[in-house]
Amino acid sequence: MDSTQIGVAIGGVAAIVLVLWYFFGKRERVAAEVGQSGVQEISVTVKGGYSPDVIAVRRGLPVRLNFYRDETASCSERVIFGDFGIARDLPAFKTTPIEFTPDKEGVFTFTCGMNMLRGKLVVEGK
Numbered sequence: 314m315d316s317t318q319i320g321v322a323i324g325g326v327a328a329i330v331l332v333l334w335y336f337f338g339k340r341e342r343v344a345a346e347v348g349q350s351g352v353q354e355i356s357v358t359v360k361g362g363y364s365p366d367v368i369a370v371r372r373g374l375p376v377r378l379n380f381y382r383d384e385t386a387s388c389s390e391r392v393i394f395g396d397f398g399i400a401r402d403l404p405a406f407k408t409t410p411i412e413f414t415p416d417k418e419g420v421f422t423f424t425c426g427m428n429m430l431r432g433k434l435v436v437e438g439k
């Protein structure tokens with residue numbers, strides 16, 4: 314290989330890494346913490362998306378997701394956990410707790426009212 318070929322190869326690898334990072338690296342997976350009351354609690358910031366957008370919880374223990382909506386964009390004014398029958402309004406610049414006990418394992422998508430913003434709730438067994 315001459316230096317041009319090496320340069321092309323490095324560029325190709327860099328492009329692949331960038332694509333992988335974009336699709337997989339962007340998602341931060343955070344496990345909810347179990348407090349003294351036995352509730353799995355986690356704070357989620359809502360601003361053009363959900364942060365974190367992959368939330369791991371355990372099945373059978375109550376969950377409290379504290380959604381803080383840090384914007385007025387109407388897109389995020391509602392959050393929906395369809396698999397758990399939950400739809401809740403999120404007032405701007407306020408924290409809205411969403412409480413339920415996940416009774417099934419799996420990966421469940423939660424979205425804004427228009428199905429544009431998305432996050433995942435990962436419910437794991439014990």
Ligand SMILES: [Cu+2]
Pocket residue numbers: 387388389425426427428429430
């Ligand atoms: Cu929306």
